[in-house]
Amino acid sequence: xxxxxxxxxxxxxxxxxxxxxxxxxxxxxxxxxxxxxxxxxxxxxxxxxxxxxxxxxxxxxxxxxxxxxxxxxxxxxxxxxxxxxxxxxxxxxxxxxxxxxxxxxxxxxxxxxxxxxxxxxxxxxxxxxxxxxxxxxxxxxxxxxxxxxxxxxxxxxxxxxxxxxxxxxxxxxxxxxxxxxxxxxxxxxxxxxxxxxxxxxxxxxxxxxxxxxxxxxxxxxxxxxxxxxxxxxxxxxxxxxxxxxxxxxxxxxxxxxxxxxxxxxxxxxxxxxxxxxxxxxxxxxxxxxxxxxxxxxxxxxxxxxxxxxxxxxxxxxxxxxxxxxxxxxxxxxxxxxxxxxxxxxxxxxxxxxxxxxxxxxxxxxxxxxxxxxxxxxxxxxxxxxxxxxxxxxxxxxxxxxxxxxxxxxxxxxxxxxxxxxxxxxxxxxxxxxx
Numbered sequence: 001x002x003x004x005x006x007x008x009x010x011x012x013x014x015x016x017x018x019x020x021x022x023x024x025x026x027x028x029x030x031x032x033x034x035x036x037x038x039x040x041x042x043x044x045x046x047x048x049x050x051x052x053x054x055x056x057x058x059x060x061x062x063x064x065x066x067x068x069x070x071x072x073x074x075x076x077x078x079x080x081x082x083x084x085x086x087x088x089x090x091x092x093x094x095x096x097x098x099x100x101x102x103x104x105x106x107x108x109x110x111x112x113x114x115x116x117x118x119x120x121x122x123x124x125x126x127x128x129x130x131x132x133x134x135x136x137x138x139x140x141x142x143x144x145x146x147x148x149x150x151x152x153x154x155x156x157x158x159x160x161x162x163x164x165x166x167x168x169x170x171x172x173x174x175x176x177x178x179x180x181x182x183x184x185x186x187x188x189x190x191x192x193x194x195x196x197x198x199x200x201x202x203x204x205x206x207x208x209x210x211x212x213x214x215x216x217x218x219x220x221x222x223x224x225x226x227x228x229x230x231x232x233x234x235x236x237x238x239x240x241x242x243x244x245x246x247x248x249x250x251x252x253x254x255x256x257x258x259x260x261x262x263x264x265x266x267x268x269x270x271x272x273x274x275x276x277x278x279x280x281x282x283x284x285x286x287x288x289x290x291x292x293x294x295x296x297x298x299x300x301x302x303x304x305x306x307x308x309x310x311x312x313x314x315x316x317x318x319x320x321x322x323x324x325x326x327x328x329x330x331x332x333x334x335x336x337x338x339x340x341x342x343x344x345x346x347x348x349x350x351x352x353x354x355x356x357x358x359x360x361x362x363x364x365x366x367x368x369x370x371x372x373x374x375x376x377x378x379x380x381x382x383x384x385x386x387x388x389x390x391x392x393x394x395x396x397x398x399x400x401x402x403x404x405x406x407x408x409x410x411x412x413x414x415x416x417x418x419x420x421x422x423x424x425x426x427x428x429x430x431x432x433x434x
Contacts, residue, residue: 003309006039010300014347018339025286028293028346035300052299053292060248061163061173062291066284067251068158071232072114073276073283074258078267080229081123084109087222090214097199097206099132100145101192107149108188109226111156112233113258116283117378118389121150125393136207141198143397143405147379147386148191151409154341154375156184158236158251160287161341161374165367168294168349172364174240174247175431179368181237182426183416187375190412198408228264232257241434290342298350310351311358321359322421325366328352329373329417336377340385344374368427369420376413379406 010031017027036045075081084106092098092105103124110120125146132142154161157177166173199206236254239245245253262268301307314324328348335344348370356366378386381403390402420426 003304003306006304007306007310010035010306015338018343025289025293028290028297032293032296032300035304039304040300048299049296052296055295057288057291059167062167062288063248064158064173064251065160065163065287066280067248067255068114068160068163069116069283069287070255070276070280071158071236071251071258072116072119072153073279074255074262074268074272075110075114076116076119076123077272077275077279078262078265079123080262080265080267081106081110082127083226083265084229085127087226090219090222096203096208097141097195099128099135099137100141100195100199100206103128103145103149104152104188104191104195107152108156108185109229109233110149111152111184112158112237113229113254114153114158116160117150117153117375117386119150120153121146121386121389122393124149125390129394138205139397139401140405141195141205143390143394143402144409145191145195146394147390147402147406148409148412150389151375151378151386151413152184152188154378155180155187155371157181158254159371160283161345161371162367164287164291164342164345165349165370167291168298168345169353169363169367171367175364175434176367176371177247178237178241178431178434179364179427180371182430183368183372183420186419186426187412187416190415191409194408194412228261232261241430243434287342290346294346294350297346301350307350307354311355314355315358321361324355324359325361325369325421328355329369329421332370332373333376333380336373336380336384337382339377341374341377344377345370362424362428364431365420365424365427369417372413372417372420376410376417379409379413381406 013031013034014027017030022030032049033046036048037043040048085102088102088105089098092101095101107120107124110123114120129142129146153159157180159177159180162176162180163173166176232254235257236250239253240247240250259268262272298307317324332344332348335347339347352370353363353366356363378384381387384406387399387402387406391397391399
């Protein structure tokens with residue numbers, strides 16, 4: 001059977017499983033079983049799934065997954081994010097659209113301590129949305145900043161998606177994590193610029209508000225209150241960049257630091273600790289199930305010659321390599337409208353990275369491009385996970401309003417994607433100093 005026929009059959013089955021409502025990991029597992037039965041020798045070869053599963057998750061670097069998730073769960077369950085919001089409000093409280101800017105600023109800081117976009121949207125939506133409504137903010141200036149604030153956790157390290165991409169593509173996790181710093185901060189700047197520009201053009205979207213005057217002493221006191229949180233950021237990013245510790249060791253330090261700080265702020269209770277660990281176990285099980293299925297999927301593609309034939313086709317096309325990269329990004333853009341980010345990674349990494357390596361392109365740069373595209377998938381209608389998370393925490397919002405508010409967020413991410421595509425040093429410059 002020709003390789004392109006196999007690819008069409010595999011893609012069609014995946015879409016059928018996804019749209020049937022089957023969980024992502026089970027969908028890929030079902031596909032792998034079908035592939036083994038049809039193309040890899042029949043029922044006796046199903047035993048290959050067992051060593052493949054152990055090989056997928058029996059990797060020391062994957063210890064970072066539960067540790068990164070635990071950091072975010074502790075910050076979310078203990079409510080430490082509210083301290084960040086209170087401190088930032090003392091600095092930008094008098095600026096038009098201040099609450100929207102606070103969401104972006106707090107989202108950036110939260111993203112440096114958590115790898116979960118869902119947690120970010122949940123905490124900012126439940127904390128800021130009611131106050132925004134009270135001050136007369138229109139829906140466009142409520143929903144867009146909240147989605148943007150949460151989505152930053154997909155890009156800025158510690159990002160769980162970076163772990164998935166680095167593991168599946170077999171490249172340095174530390175470098176891919178650090179590669180997300182500059183693009184992530186640039187995206188936060190794009191969000192802030194959009195908010196300021198939109199409020200200037202349409203001031204009615206965010207009515208002016210005159211909060212009580214805040215002295216410089218109160219502002220500095222607010223920063224001192226949240227200053228200890230910078231320790232977590234350093235434990236995760238600083239020591240990786242300086243080469244003091246591996247990503248696994250830094251993740252352990254970050255998780256321990258988050259627990260100690262939560263206790264120091266007197267926010268750590270048995271109930272919050274229980275919720276944090278249960279949330280960590282649930283998300284980790286999902287991520288590991290996906291990795292197991294993705295590894296078997298890669299082996300299926302390799303066995304059926306799909307990967308080798310795609311690589312040969314890409315190198316034989318009479319077009320520059322950048323054109324092939326653009327086509328890949330467009331494919332991922334379309335995928336992001338229908339499937340979640342983890343599914344995108346599972347499909348795209350095994351298919352695209354062999355081609356990228358044959359073309360001689362930088363896998364670090366391409367991995368960062370994929371992460372930007374995955375972030376776009378979290379806010380792209382109709383099935384972006386961030387859209388439905390916001391609907392969950394702001395139940396009176398209509399999906400139509402949320403979809404419309406997600407468009408400028410999506411466009412900001414698209415601008416970042418173009419910038420990283422055209423200027424690769426945005427992704428590769430900082431890791432080069434590691």
